[in-house]
Amino acid sequence: MNGPLRHARHLIRVAALFVGLFVVFLFAKAALVPKDFGLYGHYRPSALAANTTRELSYAGRAACVDCHSDVEESRKGSKHARIGCEACHGPLARHAADPGAQAPVKPDPRAFCLGCHAQNVARPATFKQVDAEHAQGEPCSTCHGPHAPEKGPKP
Amino acid sequence: MSESRRDFLASAGKLLLLTGPAALAFDFVVSGRAQVAPGYSAREHWWGMLIDIEVCIGCGKCVKACKEENGVPEGPYFRTWVERYHVAGGVSEHPDVDSPNGGLDGFRERYRAGDGAKSFFVPKLCNHCATSPCVQVCPVGATFESPDGVVLVDKDYCLGCRYCVQACPYGCRFIDPRTNTVDKCSLCYHRITKGLTTACCEVCPTGARQLVDLKDPKDPVHEFLRTHKVQVLKPQLATGSKAYYNGLDGSVR
Known part of the structure; x- marks a missing residue:
């Protein structure tokens, strides 16, 4: 075989190798990238929900006032009225869920x-x-x- | 075919121009309401923080509460910290800055009154930039701006490559020695999606830190921003920072 196609077989082999590798890449990408990746942006949407699962340490002032409205009343008009309860008494989410489980810090x-x-x-x-x-x-x-x-x- | 090459090229060009906006619109429709927690739709919020330097007393309660709430490791690792600035002569390119243990135990008096310098506390945290440099460099999409404007980390996806730690111009990221992945302020995402405020804002005794929702027209932040001279850190970097500082001195970096 002479002429310009003398080395065609070499080229075809290389081309076939490239196509093969590309197909492997496509399969690997489909298998490894989560299905919903990129739904909101360049990240996994499930990471949003994962960031919300952490347990609370601080119950929040509203939870304190639910039971201790008398204390809330005594603080009205004072310079300390705006301070969150847990700023001084420590984190009390477990206390808010079950008062016996955790005692407020004095x-x-x-x-x-x-x-x-x-x-x-x-x-x-x-x-x-x-x-x-x-x-x-x-x-x-x-x-x-x-x-x-x-x-x-x-x- | 009656269509000339010129007509063909013109219509193809128009079509090409339209695909960008169309793709964006399609993405928006597909992503829907971004429901990340029960009763919480991310698209209805745009979170940030308001920090009033004029009333910060440097008690360090925010630092302590943040560590407690988020399980931040002991030692020199902080999601939020407080710095003390001491600016001699009133104007200085080189202020004296200290932050012993991140301000967690408060600040011992180091300076004396009437030394001709100004002194003040600056609480720092992730600025939750709208166009974050840290997000842009992540090679795997493990850190991102959420639809409600919070810069979050996907801990299961993070490689621990530290690109983002270097990219953050505010020094707000660190590598958690327990997991070897990156950690940073999440704006207490587990709290704000339940309708609570962040741990640091919960315990701040003077209201120097306030969580703000810029998409909520009833949030007092709008009135505050209208009536006060507010600045963000390093505005020249155009990071779209959402940590707004009232009374920010030029010496603060």
Whole structure:
């Protein structure tokens, strides 16, 4: 065999190999890529639902108020009224589901208060801050009930 | 055939122009309401966060709550953290920044009043960019912008290649040493899809952090954005950040 098609067999073999590999690639892609991949964007849509399954640690203020409306009432009008219950009493999702399963944290009536109210130049100047002398060694709760600190000690 | 080559090319060109929008429209119709949790339709929300530096007191409750709620590993791994800025002379390209243990235990006084510097706290978290650099570099589609505007991670799909960790201009990603996959703020996706706020916003005592839904016309964020001078971090990068900072100083990076 002479002429321009002298090496045709070599070319056909290579071409067949390419086509074969491409078919393998198509099968592999169909098998490996999840069916709904790309439905909303370049990701698996099931990842959205997977991100919602985590269990709660914090129940949220509404859940607290469901039972403890008296505490909510006592805080009205106070500077501490807007603070979420779990900011001081710790995460309480298990307590909200079953009150016996988890006890709310009762924070230390001095060290805990200083976490927010210790003097610090980086804090906004308008925010109430106390120096070491202010309490004279007494716990803050002696004069300030934590739920409504400006209304004197807790009754 | 009466059609000339010119006519053919013109109509083919028109058809080609239409396929792009048509494909987009088709995608939108197919994706439907994106129901990701019972009673929650992702297309009806567009989440972001409002951070008011003027009222942040650096108590670190957000950092602690985030670790607790999301099972963030112990040690120097944070989905959210608080930085303290100390800007000597009032104007500085090189502010003094510290964040001991991410601010988790609060900040010991380091500076004295009247030293001629300004000092303030800046809470940081994933900015949930609308056009995220981190999403663009993921080679496998394991991180993405959800239809409700939250940048999420598909932990089962992540290879742990760390491209996204480098791509994030805000340093908001880390590799979880337990799984060797990437982890970051999910804006408490498991909470916001149930109608709750994020853990950090739940415990913030001064309201310095607020979860906002920009698609909800009743959200107070719209009024806030209209009446305050608000900025995002690194606006020159055009990341479409949705973490809006009130009272942001130019020294903050």
